[in-house]
Each structure stands twice: as C-alpha cells, then as structure tokens.
Amino acid sequence: MNSHWHDLIQRHMAGLTIEDEAASLQELLKQDDNAARLYLRYTNLDLALESKASSMDATRELLTAPIISRSPRWTSWRPLTAAAAGIVFGMLCTSVVFGFVGQRQVEKKTPLAVVQPSFEDAQMPLAKGFPPAPSLWTGDVAKVVPAENGVTPKDGHHMLRMETTVYGKPVLFPRLYQIIALSPSGSERREIEVSASFASADPGSSPHYTVRAYAVNEAPERLGPDWFARHWFVQQDEAIASAETGFENPPGSTNWQSIGLRMQVPGKARCLVVFFGVKNQPKSQAKKPHYLDAVKVSFVESPSIP
C-alpha cells in the first residue's frame, strides 16, 4: 500500500479533497480491494477514536465535574440521547460487554455489598463530593425520605431524595457516588451488573437518568479526592473498565424507571466506583426533586456454553 493511498483517504475523510481527487479515490476504491479495505480500516479507526475520546470525556466529567454544575458540558453527551427521547440505550465504553442475550434464565447473580442500597436508614450519613472512603454514599444534596410528592419508595419504606435546588440555585446534575471494594479473583474477567431505579416528582420535566461504573485496580483506601484530582490520563491508565447507561424520562412520567448496565471487569480490579446521576434539561428544569432507590450491584456468572 503506497503512502499516496493513506494520504488520499485521510484527506478525503477530513473533507480536504477537491472534486477530481474524490473522483480518483472513488475509482481506486472500486477497482482495488486492498484500497477499499484500507479505506474501511480508516473509517473504523475514525469511529473507534471518537468512541475512545467520548468515553474519556465521560470519565473526565465523572471525575472532575464540580458538585453543583451550573453550566454542564451538554456537548459532551452523545447526540443519540437527544434524538432517542424515551428510549433506553446503552452508552458503551470500550470495556462494556452486553453479551448475555439468551443466557438470562440460567445465570447466577451474587450481590456485592452496597451500603444502604434501598436507603432504609433515615439517619444515613451522606458526605459531599467524591467518596473519601469506601462504603459511603457521597455526592450532592440528598436526603432519605418516606413516600412524598406522590412518589412511593420502589423498595422498602424509604428512598433517597435528590434535590434539584439548593439555596434557591438549580442543581442541574444531582449525583451520588459509592466506592465498593471488590474481592480478589483468580479469574481473568468477571461480569458486574449495576442497576437502580429513578423517579421524578415533577411530571413537567424530562430528566436524563444515568448509571455509570468505573473499575480501578487501586485499593479502595487509596482512592479519594486526591486520587480523583490527578490528571485524567493517569486515571485512565489506572482505570481498567468503565461503563455507562442512560434513560431519558419522557415528560409526564413520574413512574419509577429501572436502568442498569453490565460490564466486564478484569479479575485484578480492586474496587468499583458507582455513580447515579440525573441530568436536568435546562429548558425544563425540574421544580420538584428526583428520587433514587433499589440500587443493586452484583457479580453475574453465566454457565459456560457446552
């Protein structure tokens, strides 16, 4: 393959070819299979780099965003989100695998220890910001409450209320975090499922519910604000798997929406950072709070296929 092909293909993909060059490339791709394959390798690379950059951007947002974000970077979200309102979709990062179709009925789930998964303790402590230690809910202003505003807890008698205003100022992206320690595993990879239920007390809003998980090979005690504050490329090196999923709640719906993700986590992963967030659309800022309940994190074991 000569360098002219590389140059012509890349310039065409960058929109830099003149008409004659585009015509010349078209003839080349029609006549030469190797050139066509090279072209497709470049389109694949193009998309893979975009996906990689997007997942790093999401990671950067997860790790560095302020607690109360008054001007979130909406552009970092996939346009799919806006177009597919009301449709659950998976935002797949590089290490996410949803390879369980057809095996659901025989797989085994082993719950991981999540502190206060259904927020039944009204005195539950909630620290601000990123988790300073494992087994602790942290994040934005939130409170354990019983049924209120027409919303009944999904599990048990309580749920977590995520405030949409604090001291009169809107919270555009209320979020909660928890670090969960992972027991060592001899297996190369393990599958983890993270799910939660969200509801909104404001039928006029159309929030975007998000679940993210981020597996790292650092020991839980080494994580904390300092760890998160490090340069994001370093974090990416240390992060060994990440996944995200979201659901755009259609206006008018105050029902519980359960969303979840699955990810393949290398056996050497020491802990999992789980994140639950609600992104309010700026034009329909929720007047009433959102609620989180029924958080579940499990190892999933699928039987080997005979």
Next chain:
Amino acid sequence: MPPPPDHPPHDQFLRLYAAHEVALHTFVRSMLPTREEASEVMQEVIVILWQKFSSVEDFRPWAFGVARIAALRHLERRKRDRHVFDNALVNRLADLALVQEPLHLSEREALDACLHKLPAAQRELVLTAYTKGTRMDDLATQRGQTPMALYKLLHRIRQALLDCVQRTLAQEEHP
C-alpha cells in the same frame, strides 16, 4: 404509586441494540463521508429500530438493512455533492464492511494498547481532536500551529496507529 410492570420488549430491544450498536455504527460509518453524518444517521436508525421493533428473531439482518437504507437515503439528499461516492461504491463498501466486521472489532480491541504506546502528548492530541465539540482551527491556534500542520501531524498519528494495530494483530496470529 405501584411500580410499573416490566416491559420485556423494551429490555429485549436494549440488549439487542447494545449488542449490535458498535457494529451498526461502524457499518453506517463505512457508507458515509464523515463520522458526524454517521452519528446523525444512527439517530434516525435507533428511532426506526425502536418504533418498528417487534421480535428478537433476525434482529441483526433487519437492523443492518434499516441502517443501509437510512444511510442511502441520507446520501440521496447529498447527491449533488461531487465529493460523495456513488451508490455502487457505497454499497460495495457496505458489503465489504460486513465481511470485515470481525477484523474491525479486533482492530478496536488492539487500538487501546496502541494508543498507550503513543507518546503521551500525541495520545492526548489525537483524543482531544476526536472529542466532540473540538474545532481543528481552534486546536491548531491553541497549539500555535497552522491547521495544515496540525492535520499532517494527526495524519501521521493515525497512520502510526493503523500500523501498530496491524502489527499487534499479526503478532497475535503468529506469536
């Protein structure tokens, strides 16, 4: 308020779409000149798939058929642009992309390691260039370069990544 009933078709759709999303997007990208157009068409595709989804059976061929038609319709709207390939070539590339899908997935897996082999500055540059909302002229200005100099640097980085991916896969095949 009682919890809503589960929606099996919703779940099925999510699982099927998630399982095929990357391959579908790659397929659409192979037919269109830019990744922005591919993302735009994918938005149409997911809406059509969701609206018409009724059965798990044959999801994959059906979804790829929908995606092909959506991409061709998009190109039809741009047919006066002389930079756009004709339908014969677009269909040929689409067919070839289906054949090459396993290779493309392997290349994506190998890309991670190759990105980390790049010097940190180059890795950061290429990922910044691919971050949504980044404008090449702004990035060039920030770096004190001309847009053409930046383009040439990115060209070399992409070619180096492709070469690395190819070497990695060859080594895996013949260790």
